[in-house]
Amino acid sequence: VIHTPIGGNGAERADVCVIGSGGGGAVAAAELASAGRSVVVLEQGPFWTSADFTQREDQMLPRLFEEAGMRQTVDGGVSILQGRSVGGSTVHNLCYAFRTPEPILRMWRDEHGLASLTPESLEPSFRRVEAGLRVKPIREDEVNTLNRRIRSGAEKLGYSGFVTHHNREGCVKSGYCILGCSYDAKQSMLVTYVPRAHAAGARIFPQVRADRIEAEGGRVRRVLASSLDRDGQVRGSIEVTAPVVVLAAGAVNSPDLLLRSGIANSSGQVGRNLHLHPSVMVAGFWDEPIHAYRGIPQSYYVDEFIDLEREPHTGYVLMPIAGFPVLTAVNTPGFGRAHFQQMRDFSKMGGLLVLLHDRSAGSVENGSSSGRPRIEYALDPADRRQLGRGVRHCAQLLFAAGARRVVVPYLPEPVVLGPGDDLTSLRDEIDVGQAPIASTHPQSTCRMGGDPARAVVNDHGECFDVAGLFVADMSVFPTSLGAPPQITTAALADRTAHHILQRWSELSA
C-alpha cells in the first residue's frame, strides 16, 4: 500500500504535503485525503508491517526508533525514545488513551491566549480520533500480574489510581507492544489512519527525509527532500510543491527542520520550551516469577501525586512498566556480577515509573548532521525535588505491592532496599546524571499560543510567520501535558486538518 522509495530525482505536486506519518501526521493526512485533497506524505523512516515485528530487541530497536533507540540529550543525561517508521511513535507506544485534562486546557486558554481550546470545541476531534483508534476501557481480565499487584499496593496505601482506556482490538496479551505489535491488535497509525489515508488517495513515501521547507512572500511553497536507503544513505532527491504543508515530524525533528529551513522563527521560540515528561524506573523484585513482560504492559495508572485542578504546572504520575532483557539491562546500573545479581531475577522483576509533569524547559538546535539534532535539557530545582519524591513513592508502592527487594537506580551506585528499610534515607532530589532518565514524550518546541512574540503557531497550528505552514505534532503543546499524549496529539491534528479544509479556498488561492 506504500509507494516505493524514489531512487532518482523526482517532483510531486499536491494540495498538501504532510511531513511525518506518526500520531499527528497520519491523522492530518487521512482527514485531508478523505475530504478530497491530494496529499503526499513524506516519512523518513521505513515501512514495516506486523510481519516484520519479530519481538526481538536487537532487530526491533534499530528498526523502530530514532538513532536505533540511542537518541539522547547532549550530555547523555536523558534517553529519548522516538519512533522512526511509518506510523511513528504510535508503532511502539503503550496505548494509554487519555483526553487532554480539562485543567490543562484551561491553563492553556488562560495563560497562553488559546481561547478557542475548549472541551466543547475539541469534542468532535476527540470523538473522531477515539473512534478511529478504537479506544475502549481495558477489561479486568486484561490487567496483567504486575499491574494487578501495583493496584493492590496503591489500594493498601490509599493512593488514587484507575484502570485506563487503551487502543487495542483483539489483543492477545503478548506484551511486545514496545517492539511493534506482531498481531496488528495495537491500533497504531500503521493499521488505522495510514491505511485510511492511503485508501483515500494519499501518496505515502517512506524513507524520504524532508530537508528543507521553502516559503516565498510569506507563504509556504515547497518541500525539498532526500530519498534514503534502509541504512539512511541518500539515494535521490524529491521536491514536493504544495500550497499547504503540515509538519508533523515530532518535537525534536520538527523544530530541527524549521531551524534548518530558516523560517517561522520570528518569535525565537522554535526549538525552545522542550518538555520531556522525564521518567525514572524503580525496579521491584518479588519472591516468585511474575513475568511482568507478558500481558498489557500498562493498564493501571496512579494519579495520587498530580492535582491539575489545584496546580496545573506540576506533579507526577506512577505507571507500571516491564522491559525485555536488553532494555532492562541497559536501565540497570553497574556491570559484571553486581549487574547480573539483578538480571538473574529478571522473571521476578517489575518496574514502576515516576513520570514528571515537568516545568523544566530544554531546547532543540541543529546538530552536526541532518537527523541528529542537538538536544539540551536540565531539571530545575523544583522538578529535581519532584523526581526525588516520586522515586521514594515508587519504592513505597512497590513494597506495598509485595515486592521483597527494591532497587533505586541511583548513579553511579544503586540503592538496594528491603521491606521495612527507611525510605527517608533516599535522596530528596534527583538531577540529570544521578539516575537513568528516559523520555518518550518530547513536546512543546513549536508551541501554540495567542501571542506571535511568544509562540510559533496559532490556535489552529498555523505558523504565525508562514501562511499555509501548519504544525501538527506534540511540539505544539504550549506546556507539558501532564498526561499520556496520544489522544491530545491526534485530536489537535484532526482539528488542524478540519481547519485547513474550512479555509481551503483561501489557502489554495
Place this chain on the structure above:
Amino acid sequence: LRWAGCTAALTTLAQLHPLTAFGQTPVSGDAPAARFFDANQTEMLTQIMERIVDSGLPDAPRVRDTQAVASVDSLCRGLDPSISAPLPLLLGAFEYAPCVLDFTFTRFSRMSDVQKDASLEAWRTSRLPLRRLAFLGVRNLCFFGWYAQPETWPLIGYRGPLIDGGVS
C-alpha cells in the same frame, strides 16, 4: 551514547596509540564475521563484553561462542556515521586508558580479569563526565549484544518471543 562529544579526546588518544597497534589475537576463524569493526577492534570489544556481562555462572555461554559481538557490529553498521564513526577510537581508548589515565602501565587486553574489572570500574566512576558517558555507551552496546542472544535468556528466566514458540 553521545559518541560525538568524545571525539576530540578519543582522536587524541588514537593519535598517540594507533589502533593498528592493538596487536592482540584476532578473532578465531569460527567467530562470526564482523564488518564494522576490524579483527583487532572486534577482539577488544569481545574482551570488554566478557567483563561487562560476567555472571560468574560456570555454565553461562561464552561471549565468543555467541553472536553477541556480531549483533553489536550489525547495529553499528546501521547507525548514522556521526554516531558510529568514533566507536573504533573509543575501543582504542579502553585499550590504552589504563596506561594513560590510570597509570597501570598495562593495556586492557593484557590484564587479568580482576585488573580488567578495575579498569572498567575506573571508567564507570571517573570524575570526568565524558569518560563516564563513554563507559555507559560501551556498556550498553555490550548489553545490547549479549541479552539479544537466545542462549542468555535461560540465565535470567526470560521465556522469549511468543512468535518463536515462547511460553506465554
